[in-house]
Amino acid sequence: MFQPEPGFADRPRRLALLNHRGEALDALRSGFQERGWTVLSSERLDRSARLLAEEDPDAAVVAPLTLDPGTLEWELLTAGLSPTRPVPWLVLPWPAAPIHALGGLFRPSGTLADWLSLPVSPAEAAARLGNLLRLQGLVAAERARSAELEGQLITDHKTGLANDRHFRDRLEQEFERTRRHGSPLGLILLDLDDFKRLNDEASYEFGDLALRAVGRILRRSVRAIDIPARIGGDEFAVLLPNTTLEEAVGVAERILAAAGRSRVEEGPHAADLRLSLGVAGFTGHGLEQPRELFLRANEALEEAKRSGKGKVRFSDPRRRRSRSRGAET
The missing domain is CATH 3.40.50.2300 (Response regulator)
Known part of the structure; x- marks a missing residue:
């Protein structure tokens, strides 16, 4: 049979x-x-x-x-x-x-x-x-x-985003691609504002809910070719190939607006999501190492936090300082 x-x-x-x-x-x-x-x-x-x-x-x-x-x-x-x-x-x-x-x-x-x-x-x-x-x-x-x-090696287990290791590898690859071909590259760094307070006043589990909520916002706000990543405790990054600085600022503003419409709730605990974002761009010249692009975005992020949090700031290479859209800070 x-x-x-x-x-x-x-x-x-x-x-x-x-x-x-x-x-x-x-x-x-x-x-x-x-x-x-x-x-x-x-x-x-x-x-x-x-x-x-x-x-x-x-x-x-x-x-x-x-x-x-x-x-x-x-x-x-x-x-x-x-x-x-x-x-x-x-x-x-x-x-x-x-x-x-x-x-x-x-x-x-x-x-x-x-x-x-x-x-x-x-x-x-x-x-x-x-x-x-x-x-x-x-x-x-x-x-x-x-x-x-391989997926486990490059994925952040809490958010499902790329992890810091994968982000650093892709940053180097995309930086080199831009340097060779001149296609613009955008980078967004962002922090979840007052994350320590969420953990202290609620719980670490509630803080994890907030991290996952940010992960969902990032995935919904970017294209398939972009690389959203969690690179630290409450630190995130989005790598944007073929994206000008102005376009990257637009993406950051879209992320900020989506966060403003989001709220995390579990049992007696509830919190609005607040993000600070810093943006930088690379056009193939003016920078020698990927780390320089990262530092420019980080400077803009620090300026966003100093100016009251919940804001987008971008690095203006012409003036060597961080600016908001349309106005110097």
Whole structure:
């Protein structure tokens, strides 16, 4: 009785049987069908390419015209097979084929493929593809675990924003990109005003709620290409690629307005969110190190806090001091 392999119990597996040489593969087709596979057949290269692209097979068996990876046949096939797509494959060379040529087909890193000589045992072919599919599952699981671990390394666990380490790395990358290409770069630094009082008068848990609320405001206020980050206790940053200083000030004002409409409540405790923000920009000249851009934004932030908190200030490189929009402070 057919027993589905793990991961395929919810639907029949789909096999692309690409018989370009017109071999007698009826027994192979029937053997896979008896094992619960849906077999999608093609004997023409153009049809095979469409089948791989449109029918979403789980695996493929190929009886090719050639074993040369530089031919049009394999150029079209490899676009739909492992490692380009998650479709393991089994190749069936003709009896006098130069088997050493298979090395060129299997050479790309990550290729999940195998070969069998004709005549083919359906049981052996199904077992070989089953092994490749299980290996593919293990590789996918390992990649998922690696991605999860990488996410933990670059993510602040309280807010879900980028952490300080990731922010510093991206600041260096974007600073260098701006220096090379001249695309403007904006940087916003912000503090949650009176954060210590929230912790002291309410609780650390309530303070964490406030931090998470700021995180949500930042994510909603910026584009997908921007990098919002928590870089300290109550300290946040937003890196804005391809953004002028004036545009960055506009983003900061949008963040400030969103915070002004927000309130954190838990049990008997409630507090309005108040932020101070400092903004700086880089156009590719005038600064030598990312740290200089950070210091300019930090000077503007300090000026915002000195001038009463709950404000946006920006660094004016022409006057070497922090300013509010339209008026010197």
